[in-house]
Amino acid sequence: MNAAARDTDMPTNSEPKLIAGNANKPLADAIARRMSMHRGLTVKPVEARVERFNDAEIFVEVYENVRGEDMFILQPTSNPANDNLMELLIMTDALRRSSAARITAVIPYFGYARQDRRTKARTPISAKLVANLIAQAGVERVLTMDLHAAQIQGFFDLPVDNLYASPIFALDILHHFKKMDDVMIVSPDVGGVARARELAQRIGAPLSIVDKRREKAGEVAEMTVIGDVKGKRCIIVDDICDTAGTLCKAADVLMEAGATEVHSYITHGVLSGPAVERITKSVMKKLVITDSIQPTEAVKGAKNIRIVPTAPLFAQAILNIWGGTSVSSLFDNDTLSPIYEGLYPGS
Template sequence: METAPLIFSGSSNPTLTKKICEYLGLELGKADLKRFSDGEIWVKYLENIRGRDVFVVQSTHPPAENLMELLIMIDAAKRASAKRVTAVIPYFGYARQDRKDQPRVSISAKLTANLITVAGADRVITMDLHAAQIQGFFDIPFDHLYASPIFTVIFKDKLKDLVVVSPDIGGIKLARAYAKRLNASLVLIDKRRPTHNVAEVMTIIGDVKDKNVLIVDDMIDTAGTFVSAINALKANGAKDIYGAVTHPLLSGNAIEKINNAEIKELYVTDSIPLKESINTKKIFVRTASELLAEAIIRSFRNESISSLFEIDKS
């Protein structure tokens, strides 16, 4: 009888991990995560993991303790003689700092990759990286999943005269994958960012007049880029506007911006749990648990997971 993988959850998103375990018919692994009075993190696995395949599910969105907790859980698993430790990171934090685009700054995505590797991870599974080249920052196997199958089923037959919009040039490949799957045309918004978290829309490349629009992106943070795109699209004659964004960071007054924007519906995944204080009727959550669960079980069985790489390779 095949030994099952052991799946453990950090504290960043335990609900998602439970859904993954339910999909696979497995019990959630038992671990004790505590904080000392000064906030220092302490981890202990409460079951024998010697010689076992261990999967640690933990997104690394702020606060930084989420990343630190992942590193400590990986280290504890290696020191408990786990056969293989896979870091399942639904949202890979610090991915926006992926290059040295100005003097005297850190390439924090590379630093994060080094930390995860040195902690002892044997493999990484993540979803919709902000910058695809981050895969090359790792010297261990790296599986990059795409959330497009989660969202495209929603819009497959929902809208006519549909165009898919990338809110910036960096997301063009992702948007092309959506457009191909939805048999829709592709539109690009060329934007300029004068300072951090401030986006200024410049030019719309493509026709959106009298079209229904689906804006796709890997993340939504302050919603500045997203709402600027909505305003520009409306100004150019777009009809109903929808959104499909994988990681809902939604910091600052992002919810207020979305509530006031001319968007019908915004779909996100549960890679990051929505804050309890969020009050909006425009945001709908779709779980990524099945996609991640399939990646976990196929990795455990040493099967190909290339069929989960739902993106246009051209």
């Protein structure tokens, strides 16, 4: 490609532009406000309509000129996953055909991530299929958070930045728990040990594991605690809470093993079906989730569910990508603390 051709692909505007689907507009607005604060000027999501025809087909119209712009589409592919995924793909196509210079998909919650391998014969690897669809639509970069399996980054033949909630959780735990000598981090299964260990190291806490034997999807047959949790305030750490059956049973098992109280820090609060009711009736003192998925009114009204914001982290990551600076620097407490200074003073 010659220099003249490259020049036409460069953004003509000196600012990044955000556009949002319908999956989590409050988060998009919060990210825009944080970007405004950092940039010292007003940043608003690009005016567009993303709606459905009577037969439920999705239609997108972008009202602003985006030619040569560095575009960031904010759209988690949460429930309804298929609708939100199609919105993302169609918005990408609209921007590509409108000559946007670069399109980054900001997907706080990456749907289909649990289908990352073939567990039985004649089953799909849907996460790979979704990665192919996103790339084929015209996305050139993906920004996401706490992928269910780290190898999903390799499903894309384009750059993927996978942010982590553990630095935010570490700040939150240190702020709310104060005294740390009786805190124990717990992984709800063997597969999540790496995630739990990383948080445990950040706050200087020991690690325990709940070993579960699952008979079939959605049901847990047996649970055993590996490690001594007697007299400890246990914090269960995981990436996804769906129906909350496993989580609530793990809390029961920990209390039976002598824990004084149980809290949970989960990145993505899917919270399907009976989840909220189970959590409110459980022995868990508090479930802390992020706003990667737009919380329902039931979630916001639950007495023992608290939501921590991801907008400061995503806003800074978007600005770092736009400015060509490090995104991995945001994994560091020293970098992240100033971004969350208003929420966790003195951290």
